[in-house]
């Protein structure tokens with residue numbers, strides 16, 4: 001996955017036409033496309049392959065099952081061209097390990113979720129979920145742009161592993177805050193695909209990220 005714009009497009013649209021339109025418009029300003037259930041259910045799993053010809057695809061299936069089922073799910077996603085998958089950590093070490101093995105390490109584990117309900121069950125165990133991700137050799141974690149302080153905290157647990165961070169825009173988080181707190185990439189959906197000009201919106205976010213990085217270096 002490139003690390004040029006540090007922007008991952010969450011392509012939660014529900015038709016192939018919209019997916020192609022938004023991906024094409026945002027293409028030069030993003031590093032990867034995250035595909036979740038809405039697009040897969042609406043337009044089929046072949047969207048993974050189709051989008052992988054535009055950018056690297058992260059399959060956000062929030063995988064959360066027993067190890068054997070996790071393995072089968074990850075194999076299907078990778079066989080269609082996914083570069084990485086996202087799984088939950090709460091099913092336990094064996095379940096996360098099965099994902100890591102099947103994806104050859106290309107796994108992001110959800111830690112604290114970004115929505116208000118994320119405080120209820122995920123926040124109290126987020127550091128343990130992040131430590132689990134590290135111990136099984138995952139690539140990184142998903143941490144909330146809505147609570148940048150938590151990104152900085154979780155960074156202490158995982159060291160140089162990657163942090164991808166949703167919650168920018170529609171959920172109230174700011175791209176610059178998430179990057180300043182230590183996120184490697186921000187994940188943005190509605191603020192791009194619901195914009196009247198998705199390409200312009202993606203560009204503005206990528207510019208904001210660049211400015212935050214420069215300010216951090218100054």
Ligand code: 3DU
Nearest residue numbers: 010036112113114166170171188189190
């Ligand atoms: O709020 P947005 O429209 O920018 O979309 C955010 C995306 O990130 C969406 O696909 C959602 O399923 C995913 N996500 C979170 O929003 C929060 C998490 O903790 C994990 C994933």
